[in-house]
Amino acid sequence: MRLMRRPKGMLAEGDLVLGEEAVPEVREGQALARVKYLSVDPTMRVWMATDSYLPAVKIGEVMRGGGLAEVIESRHPQYKKGDKIVGMTGMQEYVLIDAQAKMPYQKIPSIPFVSDTLFLGALGVTGITAYFGMMDVGKPQKGETVVVSAAAGATGSVAGQIAKIQGCRVVGIAGTDEKCKWLTEELGFDAAVNYKHADWKEKLTAATPNGVDLNFENVGGEIMEAVLSRMNLHGRVVLCGFISGYTKEEPAQANLGMLIVKRLKLQGFLVLDYVSRFTEAATELGKWKMMGKLKDKQTVVEGLEKAPEAINMLFTGANMGKTLVKI
Amino acid sequence: MRLMRRPKGMLAEGDLVLGEEAVPEVREGQALARVKYLSVDPTMRVWMATDSYLPAVKIGEVMRGGGLAEVIESRHPQYKKGDKIVGMTGMQEYVLIDAQAKMPYQKIPSIPFVSDTLFLGALGVTGITAYFGMMDVGKPQKGETVVVSAAAGATGSVAGQIAKIQGCRVVGIAGTDEKCKWLTEELGFDAAVNYKHADWKEKLTAATPNGVDLNFENVGGEIMEAVLSRMNLHGRVVLCGFISGYTKEEPAQANLGMLIVKRLKLQGFLVLDYVSRFTEAATELGKWKMMGKLKDKQTVVEGLEKAPEAINMLFTGANMGKTLVKI
Numbered sequence: 001m002r003l004m005r006r007p008k009g010m011l012a013e014g015d016l017v018l019g020e021e022a023v024p025e026v027r028e029g030q031a032l033a034r035v036k037y038l039s040v041d042p043t044m045r046v047w048m049a050t051d052s053y054l055p056a057v058k059i060g061e062v063m064r065g066g067g068l069a070e071v072i073e074s075r076h077p078q079y080k081k082g083d084k085i086v087g088m089t090g091m092q093e094y095v096l097i098d099a100q101a102k103m104p105y106q107k108i109p110s111i112p113f114v115s116d117t118l119f120l121g122a123l124g125v126t127g128i129t130a131y132f133g134m135m136d137v138g139k140p141q142k143g144e145t146v147v148v149s150a151a152a153g154a155t156g157s158v159a160g161q162i163a164k165i166q167g168c169r170v171v172g173i174a175g176t177d178e179k180c181k182w183l184t185e186e187l188g189f190d191a192a193v194n195y196k197h198a199d200w201k202e203k204l205t206a207a208t209p210n211g212v213d214l215n216f217e218n219v220g221g222e223i224m225e226a227v228l229s230r231m232n233l234h235g236r237v238v239l240c241g242f243i244s245g246y247t248k249e250e251p252a253q254a255n256l257g258m259l260i261v262k263r264l265k266l267q268g269f270l271v272l273d274y275v276s277r278f279t280e281a282a283t284e285l286g287k288w289k290m291m292g293k294l295k296d297k298q299t300v301v302e303g304l305e306k307a308p309e310a311i312n313m314l315f316t317g318a319n320m321g322k323t324l325v326k327i
Numbered sequence: 328m329r330l331m332r333r334p335k336g337m338l339a340e341g342d343l344v345l346g347e348e349a350v351p352e353v354r355e356g357q358a359l360a361r362v363k364y365l366s367v368d369p370t371m372r373v374w375m376a377t378d379s380y381l382p383a384v385k386i387g388e389v390m391r392g393g394g395l396a397e398v399i400e401s402r403h404p405q406y407k408k409g410d411k412i413v414g415m416t417g418m419q420e421y422v423l424i425d426a427q428a429k430m431p432y433q434k435i436p437s438i439p440f441v442s443d444t445l446f447l448g449a450l451g452v453t454g455i456t457a458y459f460g461m462m463d464v465g466k467p468q469k470g471e472t473v474v475v476s477a478a479a480g481a482t483g484s485v486a487g488q489i490a491k492i493q494g495c496r497v498v499g500i501a502g503t504d505e506k507c508k509w510l511t512e513e514l515g516f517d518a519a520v521n522y523k524h525a526d527w528k529e530k531l532t533a534a535t536p537n538g539v540d541l542n543f544e545n546v547g548g549e550i551m552e553a554v555l556s557r558m559n560l561h562g563r564v565v566l567c568g569f570i571s572g573y574t575k576e577e578p579a580q581a582n583l584g585m586l587i588v589k590r591l592k593l594q595g596f597l598v599l600d601y602v603s604r605f606t607e608a609a610t611e612l613g614k615w616k617m618m619g620k621l622k623d624k625q626t627v628v629e630g631l632e633k634a635p636e637a638i639n640m641l642f643t644g645a646n647m648g649k650t651l652v653k654i
Contacts, residue, residue: 263600
């Protein structure tokens, strides 16, 4: 599936185009893998639009994206047939792995009762993003109040659970009552607020009687401003994403006055800076998963041709937990 | 001079009104001081408009503000006639000092060749703001590139000189060629950029060949965004003020996308949090002043009735260095 046009707003027909091409031949030093699941992430919308922390995907290129694949043929010293791998497969059914791949693939282990797709979600890059954003940047302390926006998303849901594990009061912000129910009844959030209700700011206030010490921000704009207005003096804000702005011409803006009035500390971070410590995060997340402290949910869309719809779901809020495309 | 109306935009006639009232009688435990100079600061415009880190000045109240005064009569155990003091005198000619003043007054020393008004500027709250913002929050390291906005203002001019003392490359942003000349030729800034020139962003780029490690932000909005776009990965931003938004209905907004792309750290601060350490800052600033490393300039407007004009000068940029009203 190739990017044929830079999208405006939500993805439209013709932005990403699926074609049929010959499966590449495997030469000495290469392996061929069949992609089984694609990871669907908000940041992909940024890659389609503009240079950012990675260059924009070029027009005509296979769309960049993470995936889970199985090696079906190998003349590569590191992979053998049957190996399951995760990495930047791109949005395609077959991926050729070169000796000199720019971003390495990780083999995933077979663990009883753990589905492979978890390595695209809670135990994969999304979970690892939540892990470092929370543990390394946010540093939640026992008893603090933590607010997570886009809390029912792949990263937010893990970030909130990590803050619970650290002994915090955790409040999630999400866009449906069903999501809020999932957060409080299954993931153990102390409260969840549906920002689509007219009185949501009053509910946020009620849910944070001691103010907010730490904000794990995934959304930006009006939602972020409402959380900032609840922050305690000297509070911290982890800037993970600004999904509210990704489909707009104008990027998400925010009124920064509160940052001085409340003497806040904001820090932007990217999981790419932590590549050398991925194993540390995956180990910790895996341990919490085994102990039943880390729950997850997946929204699976079937068929590569549906990938644009799956990406749009992230922006309409139709997804819950980790969104995947099954090929 | 009392606040009679919340201003819209620049101060207009009737917002602040000067009247004549009886000089208060001095009772046991009180002292009376005659105010000689008023400190004119951007934050006063915020106090007129809205609750912030301090409650808004109430309609009908004497306008809040710092000043330099001389005690002319005293039945107060801590003050004697002739003492010179700085503190929150309010915008008025006489101030009664109670035993229970909410904010204490500081007696200022007589130092040869040091004018009293310096204790409202480089050695006063403005200089102390620059000191803690730079030294405690920004922590400039030798060899780093530091950008200061509103660099010819009372705080910016001191902040930039402190960064120079720490061995940094310092670039100022200001709004006239005269201010830029003062910054580079007298204060020792390495470069200064006039943001009113059409090509100022190119000039900022040229002046920061190694990017920007630390931004001391006084302005917000478009100027801040231009500096953010020059920041190096993992750079720091000290949020001292957002003067570009103080006279507008809508507060200064900023596009935060760059904060994640560049993994920046922003921190808002207020000098009020450092009251217990003011002596430390004043001592250090005084030492630099004595060594000739800290230069200053004052814009003095004569007559209490001109105070609203003096405040407006901060927003039109007609001032340079510390702005004072001489009564």
